[in-house]
Amino acid sequence: MQMSDIEMNFPGVRALREVDFTLRKGEVHCIMGENGAGKSTLIKCLTGVYQMDSGTILFDGNKIRPQSVSESMKLGISSVYQEVNLCPNLTVSENLFIGRQPMKAGALVDWPKMNRLSQKALERFNLNVNVTRNLDSYSVAVQQMVAIVRAVDVSAKVLIFDEPTSSLDKDEVERLFDVIRKLKSEGMAIIFITHFLDQVYQISDRITVLRNGELVGEYLTEDLPRIDLVTKMVGRDFDQITSLQKVALAEGRDVVIEASDISVDASISHMDLTLREGEILGFAGLLGSGRSETARALFGIDKISSGAISIKGGAVHLKSPITAIKNKIAFCPEDRKRDGIIADLTVRENIILALQGRMGMFQYISRKKQNEIANKYIELLGIATPDAEKKIGELSGGNQQKVILARWLATEPDALILDEPTRGIDVGAKAEIMKLTLELCEKGMAVAFISSELEEVVKLSNNIIVMRDRKKVAEIKGKDIDQDRILEAIAGGDKEWQS
Amino acid sequence: MAVIRKITLSSLFPPLLALFLILLFNALVQPGFLNVEIRDGRLVGGLITILNRSVPVMLLSIGMTLVIATGGTDLSVGSVLAVASAVAISLIRGGDVNPTANTAMPLVFVILITMMVGIACGLWNGFLVAKIGMPPVVATLILMVAGRGLTQNITQERSLTTGHLPFGEIANGFTLGAPNQIWIAAGVLLLFWYFTRRTAFGLFIESVGANKSAATHAGIRSTYILFIIYALSGLCASIAGILSASNVLVIEPMNTGQNMELDAILAVVLGGTSMSGGKFNLGGSCIGAIILMALTQTMFFYGVPVEFSLSIKAVVIVIVVIIQSSTTQKFIASHFKKLRKREVPTQ
Numbered sequence: 001m002q003m004s005d006i007e008m009n010f011p012g013v014r015a016l017r018e019v020d021f022t023l024r025k026g027e028v029h030c031i032m033g034e035n036g037a038g039k040s041t042l043i044k045c046l047t048g049v050y051q052m053d054s055g056t057i058l059f060d061g062n063k064i065r066p067q068s069v070s071e072s073m074k075l076g077i078s079s080v081y082q083e084v085n086l087c088p089n090l091t092v093s094e095n096l097f098i099g100r101q102p103m104k105a106g107a108l109v110d111w112p113k114m115n116r117l118s119q120k121a122l123e124r125f126n127l128n129v130n131v132t133r134n135l136d137s138y139s140v141a142v143q144q145m146v147a148i149v150r151a152v153d154v155s156a157k158v159l160i161f162d163e164p165t166s167s168l169d170k171d172e173v174e175r176l177f178d179v180i181r182k183l184k185s186e187g188m189a190i191i192f193i194t195h196f197l198d199q200v201y202q203i204s205d206r207i208t209v210l211r212n213g214e215l216v217g218e219y220l221t222e223d224l225p226r227i228d229l230v231t232k233m234v235g236r237d238f239d240q241i242t243s244l245q246k247v248a249l250a251e252g253r254d255v256v257i258e259a260s261d262i263s264v265d266a267s268i269s270h271m272d273l274t275l276r277e278g279e280i281l282g283f284a285g286l287l288g289s290g291r292s293e294t295a296r297a298l299f300g301i302d303k304i305s306s307g308a309i310s311i312k313g314g315a316v317h318l319k320s321p322i323t324a325i326k327n328k329i330a331f332c333p334e335d336r337k338r339d340g341i342i343a344d345l346t347v348r349e350n351i352i353l354a355l356q357g358r359m360g361m362f363q364y365i366s367r368k369k370q371n372e373i374a375n376k377y378i379e380l381l382g383i384a385t386p387d388a389e390k391k392i393g394e395l396s397g398g399n400q401q402k403v404i405l406a407r408w409l410a411t412e413p414d415a416l417i418l419d420e421p422t423r424g425i426d427v428g429a430k431a432e433i434m435k436l437t438l439e440l441c442e443k444g445m446a447v448a449f450i451s452s453e454l455e456e457v458v459k460l461s462n463n464i465i466v467m468r469d470r471k472k473v474a475e476i477k478g479k480d481i482d483q484d485r486i487l488e489a490i491a492g493g494d495k496e497w498q499s
Numbered sequence: 500m501a502v503i504r505k506i507t508l509s510s511l512f513p514p515l516l517a518l519f520l521i522l523l524f525n526a527l528v529q530p531g532f533l534n535v536e537i538r539d540g541r542l543v544g545g546l547i548t549i550l551n552r553s554v555p556v557m558l559l560s561i562g563m564t565l566v567i568a569t570g571g572t573d574l575s576v577g578s579v580l581a582v583a584s585a586v587a588i589s590l591i592r593g594g595d596v597n598p599t600a601n602t603a604m605p606l607v608f609v610i611l612i613t614m615m616v617g618i619a620c621g622l623w624n625g626f627l628v629a630k631i632g633m634p635p636v637v638a639t640l641i642l643m644v645a646g647r648g649l650t651q652n653i654t655q656e657r658s659l660t661t662g663h664l665p666f667g668e669i670a671n672g673f674t675l676g677a678p679n680q681i682w683i684a685a686g687v688l689l690l691f692w693y694f695t696r697r698t699a700f701g702l703f704i705e706s707v708g709a710n711k712s713a714a715t716h717a718g719i720r721s722t723y724i725l726f727i728i729y730a731l732s733g734l735c736a737s738i739a740g741i742l743s744a745s746n747v748l749v750i751e752p753m754n755t756g757q758n759m760e761l762d763a764i765l766a767v768v769l770g771g772t773s774m775s776g777g778k779f780n781l782g783g784s785c786i787g788a789i790i791l792m793a794l795t796q797t798m799f800f801y802g803v804p805v806e807f808s809l810s811i812k813a814v815v816i817v818i819v820v821i822i823q824s825s826t827t828q829k830f831i832a833s834h835f836k837k838l839r840k841r842e843v844p845t846q
Contacts, residue, residue, distance in 0.1 A: 301716070325718040339716045344709040344777040345702075353706055356699045357718035364698045407717065 002058040003046065015041040016052070019215045021208055023158065028180060028190045030200045030221070032233055033210035034398075034426035039193055042210070043160055047079055048072040060157075078151035079160035086147055088136035093118035095135050096150050121153050122146070125179050141172035148179060152188075159183065160191040163424070165199060169287060177203050195424060197226060209233055230427055244434060246280075247441045249462055249478075253277050255313065256415045256446040257298060257329070262307030267293035268470050270307070275415060275446045280437065282461025283450040284486050290470040291450045292334050295417045298448070299331040300324040312414070325358050330408035334419040334450075336397070340404045343393030347385050348374035350392045350403050355410045377406035381436065398429025405436065415446040422451060434460060458483055466490055510771045510778075513823035514786040517769070517815070521793045522546075525800075532800060541673045545796070547681075553792035554680040555580070555739040559763035560770070560784040561691050562621075562735030565728045567767050569708040570776030571628060571635030573729065576736040576763055578646025579620045580756035583740025585653040587613045588750045591661050606665060614737045620646070621733020622726065629725035643760065650752040660749045670745035680742055684785070687738060691731075692781055701779075704728065708776030762791055769819050790819070 003021040016038045023029050031039045045052040048066030057064050059075060066072035086095045096118045104110040118131040127145050135143055144164060151159055161180075165173045180203060184190060192204060200207065200221070207224060209216040209232045216232050257275040262268065268290040275281050283291040296302040298309065300318030308315055311327045318324050324331070333339035342350055351374045356365055365373070374388040381402040385395055392403055401421060408416060418437065422430040437460060441447050451457050457464060464481055466474040466489040474489040525532045525545070535544035559576045566573040590609045620642060627638035672679045695701035706714040707721045715721050739759075744750055768774060769790055770783025794815055798808035821827060 299716075320720070321716055322718040322720060331716065333716055338710075339712050342706050342710040342713050345705060349702055349706070353702070353714070353719070354717040356702060359699075361699050361703060 003042070003055065016045070016213045019055075019210065019213070020218075021215075022218065023189045023191060024206075025189050026184055026187045027205045028184055028192055028203050030192050030194070030204040030207045031210065032193075032200065032207055032229065033216075034233055034428050037210040037233070037426075038213040039210055040162065041213075043079070043162060043191070043193070046072065047077055047160065073154060073156075076157035077160070078154060078156035078158070079162060080144060080147045080151060080164055081162050086135055086143065086150070088143070089134060091132050092122075092129055092135055092138070092146055093131035095146055096121060096131075096153060100154075121149050125149060125182070139172075141168050141175070144168070144176070145179065148176075152183065156188070158189045158191065160193075162193045163195065164192075165194055165196060173199065195426065197229070200229075201226065233427060244431075244438060244459055246460065246462065247278065247438055250278055253279065257309065257311055257448075258313075259294075259298065259309045260307055262297060262304045262309060264293060264297050264302045265305050267302060268297065271472050273465060273472070275448055277414065277446045278441060278444045279462040280441050280447045280449050280460050282457035282464040283448065283467065284454055284457050284464055285467035285490055287452065289467040289490075291467050292419050293470070294467070295331065295419045295448060295450055298324070298417060299329060301331075322357065325354060325411060328412070328414040329417065330354070330411060330413035330415070331417040332401070332404050332408065332419060332421050334423070336400060336404065336424070341392050341400050344391060346389045347378070347383070347392050347395070347403055348388040351377055351388075351406045351410055354407045358411060373410055374406075377403075377409060380409075381406055382432065396425075396429075398425035398433075401425055401429070401433060405433070409440075413445070415448070416440065417448040417450075419450045420452065421449075422453065422456060430456075454483060454486060458486065510780055510823075511783055511786065513819060514769050514771060514783055514790060516822070517819045518786055518790050518793060521790065521797060521815070525793075525797055529800065537676065540676055542676050542678075545800075547678065549789060549793050549796050551678045551680050552796070553788045554684045555743050556759060556762045556766055556791060557684050557785045557788035558687060558735045558739040558742070559759060560766035560788050561687060561781055562732030563760075563763045564767050564770070564772050564779050564781050564784040565691075565695070565704055566635070566732050567764070567772055567774060568704050568776055568779035569725060569728055570711075571725075571728075572639065572764060572774075573624065573732045574636060574639040574760050575620065575624060575642035575646055576732060576739075577756040577759040577761075578643045578650070579617055579733055579736035580740040580743060580759060581650045581750065581752065582620060582646050582653070583613050583617050583737035584744035584750040584755050585650045585659065585752065586616050587666075587741050587744045588659045588661050588748075589653055591663050591666055592659065609666075610741060613741055614734055617733040617735075617737020617740065618730045619733070620736070621730035624733065625726035625729035628729065629722040647753065650750070650755075654750060654752050656752065658749055658751045662748065666745050667748050668745075670742045680746075683738070683742065687735065688781060688785055695781065700724075700727075705777055705779065708779075762788070765816060766791055769816065771823050790815075 002023075003019070019038065019042060021031070021042065031042065033039050041050065044050045045055075046057065046066070048068045048071050051065075051067060057066075059077075064075060066075065066077070087098070090098065093115045097114050102110045102113045102117065104113070115131050122129060122131065122145075125145060125148075127142070127149070129138060129142060129146075135146060138146075148159070164176060168176065177199075180190060180192070192200075194200060204221045206218065207221055207229065208218045209229065211233065219229075253276040255274055256277050257273070259271060259273045262271050271290070271294060273281070273294070283294065285291045293302065297304050298318070300320050300323050303319065309318060310316060311329070316323065316327055321331070337343075342353070345353075348370055352365055352370050355373070359365065371388060377383070378385060378388060383395075383399050383402045383406065385399060392400055395403070405421070421433050421437070425433070434456060437447055437449065449457060449460055458481055461481065462478065464476045464486060465472055466476065466486055468490055474486075476485060476489070522533060532545045535542055535546050537543075559580065563573055563576065587609055590604050590612060591606075593604065624635075624639050624642055627633045627641065628635050631638075668679070670680050674682055695704065703714070703719050703724050706717070706719055707724050711721050740756070743755060766787030767784045769787030770780055770785070772779040772784060791812070794812050795808070798811065803811065
């Protein structure tokens with residue numbers, strides 16, 4: 001398959017310009033680029049979601065121009081997204097065969113045959129699930145497998161994975177990769193999009209790099225060292241993260257948040273922590289270890305069942321986010337789409353929301369003042385948007401995250417809790433957000449920093465709390481912070497982790 | 500070009516265009532239909548009749564707009580309207596069996612108590628939706644059914660009339676040449692507009708409607724917002740109920756306000772507020788209500804039998820909804836884009 005000279009324009013933005021992309025049979029091809037580089041747009045042109053303005057696509061030597069997703073699927077181009085786009089309330093086999101059910105007697109669905117075929121299709125990928133159960137009774141990983149099986153079963157020739165691993169744990173990613181390798185060996189052409197560099201090198205044969213809607217180049221994975229790839233993606237020497245300097249701790253800093261012996265039913269047990277101004281307190285641990293849950297408790301989303309929290313020395317009863325906000329705590333949630341952005345509202349409205357929420361309904365921030373605040377933070381954080389009236393849903397992930405940060409900075413908080421602030425955003429934006437975090441901290445803000453990328457936590461934090469199985473297992477301070485020590489603590493007695 | 504583009508892409512454009520076309524049709528086919536003249540110092544004529552008669556649905560649709568903006572629906576407004584009518588007329592009659600020209604209670608109290616009953620009905624809906632967490636359709640369906648029963652209880656299963664003329668003046672009287680009803684609707688619209696757009700209330704509604712979880716994380720008390728919204732919808736329904744009772748001076752427990760919740764929802768949709776919640780447009784909903792009444796009046800005027808008129812109404816509504824669907828809007832936008840491109844070489 002070959003795409004050449006692809007051009008695509010949106011109002012005010014040139015999304016793609018003269019992009020070429022070649023995909024060969026039996027290869028895994030990664031498309032890399034920052035947010036807004038044009039990866040998704042390119043894929044959407046290929047799958048018929050968007051119609052490109054100019055350019056040609058050759059598929060098996062024939063010129064094609066898909067007008068809709070169903071048309072591209074008929075041609076043999078299927079995609080699997082991060083968010084599984086199946087029907088969670090139907091059974092596994094219904095999902096596999098929806099729209100193409102085996103029939104009997106002309107009009108009736110042949111259920112037994114359908115279930116049998118489903119079972120067979122799933123077994124091919126060593127997937128052992130009950131096909132008559134509802135899809136949502138299985139984990140996201142299994143659901144994703146089902147989506148893949150469906151795509152493969154519809155006799156796809158090209159399979160597109162758009163950020164498939166964001167919500168998977170390590171084992172699940174490994175299983176997914178096994179499946180991808182198997183498909184590859186059967187001659188399928190696979191496009192793989194991810195933000196995880198490790199995975200790129202683990203799975204891909206070839207890499208195409210895009211930047212600002214333009215093609216940077218196509219490379220064999222083995223010929224492109226990691227640092228070169230990143231440099232090509234961000235278009236500048238990638239030394240931002242490595243050059244970041246921790247904030248020097250001043251003497252006699254005031255305690256902002258102190259939690260003693262707090263527990264939350266089914267998520268954290270007997271946790272102590274102290275967050276002082278001008279420091280970054282990192283949280284390390286695996287998914288579900290209690291890091292995010294602690295953050296939620298400190299922000300009043302989950303109620304503590306025992307223990308006490310005090311803010312600036314005064315005991316507080318955090319019964320909802322608004323109480324925390326009034327105590328000058330801010331929280332960037334882990335799931336940006338669900339808990340962070342309000343996609344339909346403008347950048348301006350998203351920025352002033354928390355400030356307005358704290359001021360209440362009747363102390364209306366005038367439109368003029370709103371514009372002032374919005375423009376101030378758009379400039380300060382370098383949010384890439386044509387103006388403050390653009391819907392936030394139309395921005396790239398990194399810029400959405402900056403808007404959420406702006407929302408909280410506008411409330412002038414004393415403590416900022418960042419839960420996975422760098423998830424799903426590109427390398428450049430990651431570095432910017434980390435740099436910003438340090439700057440804020442330098443100005444005296446207390447920051448709690450949670451990330452599943454240990455490197456980031458180690459790089460930024462003055463103190464690190466390590467969590468395992470809902471408990472704090474270690475607190476590592478200052479000079480003692482190093483990656484191996486943390487890994488050891490995360491792993492506990494588990495040998496696997498100590499290697 | 501840019502001006503035309505801006506106008507056609509404005510959210511009020513499709514409903515205004517539809518209304519304009521309906522009125523244009525009438526003006527061409529039946530000159531005089533829309534004539535407005537001043538008779539005895541009062542405005543009268545087809546256009547005024549349409550405006551005046553659309554007031555009850557308009558009031559319901561104002562409350563409904565806010566409910567729909569939070570992602571809900573209030574099916575109970577027709578029944579609440581009936582409850583309010585029944586309360587108002589019973590209060591005026593007092594224990595009296597026969598309708599008289601006297602009122603048992605000062606009119607101001609009648610109106611205030613009726614409005615409070617409306618708010619109470621709304622708070623009940625708010626309780627079921629915000630506190631219990633029921634889906635809004637189910638929660639308000641309960642009051643939609645129960646409200647009819649309540650109305651029958653109040654009127655003891657009869658139609659109640661009143662001959663109290665000052666009460667009738669509320670809806671039928673004129674102020675400064677225009678029917679009172681139109682003033683009242685305009686006042687309510689203005690108040691609601693002010694309350695939603697000159698305070699942060701509108702932003703809070705939109706954020707709760709578009710993404711409740713994110714709004715809560717940003718410190719918006721969504722429960723509290725929902726309570727207020729449903730109470731306001733109840734209040735609007737009770738004002739509509741007072742006007743409807745005052746207009747005809749009768750309450751028929753099973754007929755008053757029947758199916759009006761559906762007209763109100765339609766008016767909101769015609770006005771360009773999305774059923775999925777988020778951005779809302781109060782003015783659009785009022786235009787929607789006028790469109791519905793203009794259609795009805797047109798059909799009356801030409802003597803279209805009821806069995807056809809409903810179908811014709813349906814067709815017109817489908818057309819308007821198609822015009823303002825996002826697909827059509829995108830089509831229009833891309834059309835302009837192409838036009839602009841074509842212009843470039845000539846420059």
